[in-house]
Amino acid sequence: MSLTMKYGPVIDLCNRYNMKDAEVAEREEGYLKIYGIVNTQYEKNKIWDKIKEIGGNEPTDIKADIRIEQKDYYHIHKVESGDTLGKIAKEYLGEAGKYMEIFNMNKDQLSNPDLIKVGQELKIPFPA
Numbered sequence: 638m639s640l641t642m643k644y645g646p647v648i649d650l651c652n653r654y655n656m657k658d659a660e661v662a663e664r665e666e667g668y669l670k671i672y673g674i675v676n677t678q679y680e681k682n683k684i685w686d687k688i689k690e691i692g693g694n695e696p697t698d699i700k701a702d703i704r705i706e707q708k709d710y711y712h713i714h715k716v717e718s719g720d721t722l723g724k725i726a727k728e729y730l731g732e733a734g735k736y737m738e739i740f741n742m743n744k745d746q747l748s749n750p751d752l753i754k755v756g757q758e759l760k761i762p763f764p765a
Contacts, residue, residue, distance in 0.1 A: 640669035640698055647671065647687045647699075654680040657706075671701040678763065679712035679729065681705050710742065710760040716753050729761045738762050 640663050641648070648661055648671075656673035663669050675681050681703045692699055714725050722736035730738065740750040742762045747753065 639663060644669055644671075644688070644691055644699055646691065647684060647701075650680075650684050650687055651675075654684070656703075667698065669699045671699065671703070673702075674704045674706055676705065677707050677710070677712045678705050679761070711763045712761040714759050714761055716755050716757040716759060718755050720753065720755075722750050722753060725759065725761070730764050 641661070651659060651661070651671065651673060654675045656675050659671075659673035661669070661671050675684070684701070684703055688696060688699060688701060712729060714720075714729065716725075722739050723733035726736040726739055727733040736750060739759060739761060740747055742760050746757060746759075753759070
C-alpha cells in the first residue's frame with residue numbers, strides 16, 4: 638500500500654480545511670511529506686490527531702509541516718440548529734461549563750449567552 642493511500646484520510650482533512658500552499662509528496666526515502674497552511678490551530682490539531690491515529694504517536698513514514706494563519710483564536714464555529722454555547726464549549730474546550738469564555742470572546746455579536754442564532758460565526762478561544 639502506498640503512503641498516499643495509507644494517509645488518505647489525512648489528505649482528505651487537508652483538503653476539507655482548504656490547506657493553502659499544500660504539498661503532498663511521497664519521497665524515495667520512504668516517507669510522505671505534507672506541507673501547507675491551515676486557518677486555525679483547531680484544524681492543525683485535527684490533522685495531527687488523524688496522523689497519529691493512522692501512524693501511531695511517533696510515525697516515521699510521514700513528515701508534516703503544518704502552519705496556521707490565524708493566531709488570535711482557536712477556531713471559528715458556524716452555529717447550527719441545536720447548538721448552545723455549552724455544547725460548543727464541550728466540543729472545543731472540553732467542558733460545557735466554559736461557555737462564558739466563548740461568550741466573552743464574542744460580545745461584539747452576542748448580548749446574552751442563551752441567545753445564539755443559526756449561521757452566526759463564533760470565535761473559539763484557545764483551550765487553557
